[in-house]
Amino acid sequence: MSSLPSERERLISSAVGFLQDPSVETSPLAKRIAFLESKGLTTSEIEEALRRASNLSNTRNLFFSGGYPQSYPVDRNASDWRDWFVMTVMGGGVGYLLINLARKYLIPALKPPTQTELEEAQAQLEQKYDEVSGFLETIRTDTEMIKKEMTQQTEKLGLAMKDVELAVEECLSGEIKRDQSLHTVQQEVEGLRTSIQQMIQSNKEAQTAAMVDLQTELKSLKSLMAARPGPSSSISSLAAVPSPNGIPPRHSSPPNGTGFNSLGIQPQSHSLSESSDARPIGIPKWQLAASGYNTATSNNTQTHDADPNSNQTGLMNR
Structure with missing residues (x-):
């Protein structure tokens, strides 16, 4: 430790003296270390001071145990009249203070209210x-x-x-x-x-x-x-006769340019004319042998010319 500066050496020596104080020895070690740290000592310096103090304490104990009788410590808790006086004064002051507080706050609160x-x-x-x-x-x-x-x-x-x-x-x-x-x-x-x-x-x-x-x-x-042979007048009269069921005859409708009427049927007059042109209407020679043919033919012709409706009726009946 001789290498340490002189100032730090003095701090360690004072710390050793502090630790050897009998009043300090009874205090806890943590408080002593905290006190030394508050004085600016480092951890290594505190350990060095504790080591020196413990060595000196052991040496002192060995010296006193060999040559001198052990001295008993003085009882510091013994009280004298001054302590009693201080305690009495403090107790009286505290009691006076408590009594005043009770009179001022506690008693009015405990006292029953008045009628007003x-x-x-x-x-x-x-x-x-x-x-x-x-x-x-x-x-x-x-x-x-x-x-x-x-x-x-x-x-x-x-x-x-x-x-x-x-x-x-x-x-x-x-x-x-x-x-x-x-x-x-x-x-x-x-x-x-x-x-x-x-x-x-x-x-x-x-x-x-x-x-x-x-x-x-x-x-x-x-x-x-x-x-049936007959003159052309009978054919024209037949063409003029109205057809049954209210349907007009085929030759009454004009052709539409193709030789057919509006119903799509070739007119009868054209076919009749063609048939009359093809062969003459008349009775064969073997029928002319009968007597009265000319008279009957003339009578029939007159009858057809006079009443065409009867001719149509006869034709329809046939």
Whole structure:
């Protein structure tokens, strides 16, 4: 430790002297170390001071144990009259202070109130009660008003909901009625279309049958006219006779440029004229042998010229 500076050596020596003090030896080691650190000593210096102090203490104990009797420590806790005096003064002061505090704060608090104070407290309580009652009454009134308003709003809402339900029901019923009406109209239109198709089909069939009948009658008439001789006047009278079933004769309709009338049938007059041009109408020579042929022919000619309707009736009957 001789290498340490002289100043640090003095600090260590003073620390050793501090540690060897009998009053300090009884104190805890942590307090002694904290005190030495507060004086600016480092950890190594504190350890060196503790080591030196312990060595000196051991040497002293060995010296005194061999040559001198052991001295007992003086009791420092023994009290004398001065201590009692200080304690008495301090106790009296504290007691006086406590008594004054009790008189000033504790006794008035424990003392029952007077009649005036009770009346004042009661008046204050009644005033507070009145204020609270008024406040509660105001709250009750407001609550009643809010309750009435809520009831009215609930009733209005219920009426509105009923109106909405009625409107929805009316809309639904209207939709159902409209769907039913539309379905009925569709059925009627479908039935009308079916009936029109049936009417067209029946009319077509009737026209076809009438055309077939007309063609058959015309063929029979043509064969009759071809088989029976007669003047051209009878052919013209037959052409002027109206056909049965209200259908005009084929030759009455003008040709459309192709030799056919509006019904698509070749006119009868043209065919008759062609047949008359092809071969002359008359009775074969083997029929001329019968007597009265000329007379019958003239009579028939006069009859046809006088009454064409009867001629048509006769032809139709044949």
